[in-house]
Amino acid sequence: MKLDVSKFGTTLLSRPAGREAFLAARAYAVPKESTEPIELDFSRVAVLTPSWADEFVTGLREEFGSGRITITEGNNLSVKMTFETLRESA
Amino acid sequence: MTSALQWVQAVQGITPAADVYCQTRDSAQARVEKFGIELQKVGWDQDRSALLAAITGELTGNCFDHNIGMWHDISGCWFEYTQEGTGLLVIVADRGQGVLESLKRVQPDLESHEKALALAFSRQLSGRAPEKRGNGLKFVLKSFNILPKVSFLFRSGDAALSVEGKVDVGSIEKYITEGEEIRGTYAEIHFLKMIQ
Numbered sequence: 001m002k003l004d005v006s007k008f009g010t011t012l013l014s015r016p017a018g019r020e021a022f023l024a025a026r027a028y029a030v031p032k033e034s035t036e037p038i039e040l041d042f043s044r045v046a047v048l049t050p051s052w053a054d055e056f057v058t059g060l061r062e063e064f065g066s067g068r069i070t071i072t073e074g075n076n077l078s079v080k081m082t083f084e085t086l087r088e089s090a
Numbered sequence: 091m092t093s094a095l096q097w098v099q100a101v102q103g104i105t106p107a108a109d110v111y112c113q114t115r116d117s118a119q120a121r122v123e124k125f126g127i128e129l130q131k132v133g134w135d136q137d138r139s140a141l142l143a144a145i146t147g148e149l150t151g152n153c154f155d156h157n158i159g160m161w162h163d164i165s166g167c168w169f170e171y172t173q174e175g176t177g178l179l180v181i182v183a184d185r186g187q188g189v190l191e192s193l194k195r196v197q198p199d200l201e202s203h204e205k206a207l208a209l210a211f212s213r214q215l216s217g218r219a220p221e222k223r224g225n226g227l228k229f230v231l232k233s234f235n236i237l238p239k240v241s242f243l244f245r246s247g248d249a250a251l252s253v254e255g256k257v258d259v260g261s262i263e264k265y266i267t268e269g270e271e272i273r274g275t276y277a278e279i280h281f282l283k284m285i286q
Contacts (some may be wrong), residue, residue, distance in 0.1 A: 011123045013147035014115060015155060015223075046136075047126055047143045050225040051151050077137035077236070078144040085229040089214045 001036055003029055005056075006044035013047065018055030025056070026063055038064060043074025048082045057086075094168045094183045098245075098272040103164035103185045113166040118150040121169055125180075132173060141233050142180070142281070146171075148226035149182040149277050155223075157186030162273045177239075178281040185274040189246040192216075203247030204266050211244075211251060212262040231257045239282035246275045 005012070008021040030038060040057065042048060061069050073079050097106060105111065112118035126143030130136060146169070153167035161184075168183040190206035193215060200206055209215050211231060216223035227244075234240045235256050244251045248271045257265070 011119075011126060011143065011147075013119055013122060013144070014151045016115065017119070047123075047140045047147065049144045049147045049151070050229045051148060051155075051223075054223070054225065076140055078140040081141060081229065081233055081236070082144065085225050085232055089225050089228070 001031070001034075002039040002041050004044060005040055005042045006046075008056075010044065010046040012045060012052040012056075013049050015051045015055050018052035019059065021052075022056045022059030022063075025060060030060070030064065035068070037070060038068050039070045039072060041072045041074075042076070042079045043072055045074070045076060045079055048076070048079045050082050050085050053082050053086060094170065094181045094278075095272075095276060097168055098183050098185060098274050098276045099270070100273075103162060103273070105164055106168050110168050110170040111166060112150065112169050115151070115154045118154070118167055118169060119147070122147045122150055125171055129178075134178075138237065141237060142178075145230050145233055145279070146180060146182065148230055152226055153182065153184035153186060153275070156192045157184055157274070160187040160191075161185055162187075174280070178279075180279045180281075181277065183274065183276040188272075188274055189249075203249035204263075204268060207244065207246060207249045207251050207266050208262050212259050228259070231259060237281065241280045241282065243278040244275070245269070245272055245277075247271060 003025065012018065071083065073083055092104065112121060122143055125146060126139050129139040129142060150167055150169055164185050168181065171178060171180045189210050190200060190203045193206050193209060194200050196215065211227050214224040234242060234253065238255060241254045248268050249266055250269045251266045253265050
């Protein structure tokens with residue numbers, strides 16, 4: 001399944017907001033009885049920070065397993081820089 | 091009118107003017123969103139506007155993440171931005187506990203504000219451990235590698251980190267000096283020229 005992350009907002013800044021988005025995604029957006037891969041599509045996001053992304057992506061990885069989660073970054077510079085930063089700290 | 095620097099230098103804090111004061115995280119977030127939109131209206135391209143908004147979002151976020159319940163007196167943060175010709179000045183400040191007090195909780199032997207700044211900008215370390223945090227300031231510095239003509243000043247306690255353009259994070263100490271004491275943190279970014 002593909003999850004359009006911009007449905008959680010297009011300016012994604014704070015940790016509390018990222019955490020809330022994770023909790024909402026876990027409750028409503030990701031089918032519980034499924035093992036299909038989950039693509040997180042950030043290509044329509046306008047602004048992303050490492051704080052928001054860390055809460056959202058790490059939460060989903062811990063909940064559903066890293067192996068199920070893939071990320072589509074798109075071309076936005078803040079999205080690309082955010083994931084570059086998170087990869088370096090992993 | 092009080093400047094942001096005077097605000098963090100004052101022994102007793104006063105509530106800043108409404109146009110620069112974000113008492114809550116929500117108000118800071120709203121202003122950062124507006125900031126990103128306004129940058130595009132005055133000609134900054136979408137990529138750089140997004141990155142500037144993300145940098146500002148990390149800096150304002152830190153004011154709340156590390157200071158809730160720990161303010162000296164005035165809660166929230168000071169956030170202002172000013173167009174300077176084709177450039178831009180952004181200031182984010184808070185009257186919170188500062189970097190040293192925050193990091194001492196996870197590294198009690200930390201002795202100076204200078205060492206605290208060096209750690210905060212070079213290692214993935216956060217006063218909110220065991221929560222896995224500590225990427226925000228690294229992201230800020232990293233962004234300067236692709237945003238040319240930037241100067242950045244970050245102060246906490248009696249330490250100041252000052253960089254221009256690309257940063258050698260492996261030698262972060264060379265950018266840090268001792269100076270006048272402030273309460274909380276003060277960040278000032280000059281984007282010297284709008285580059286299309």
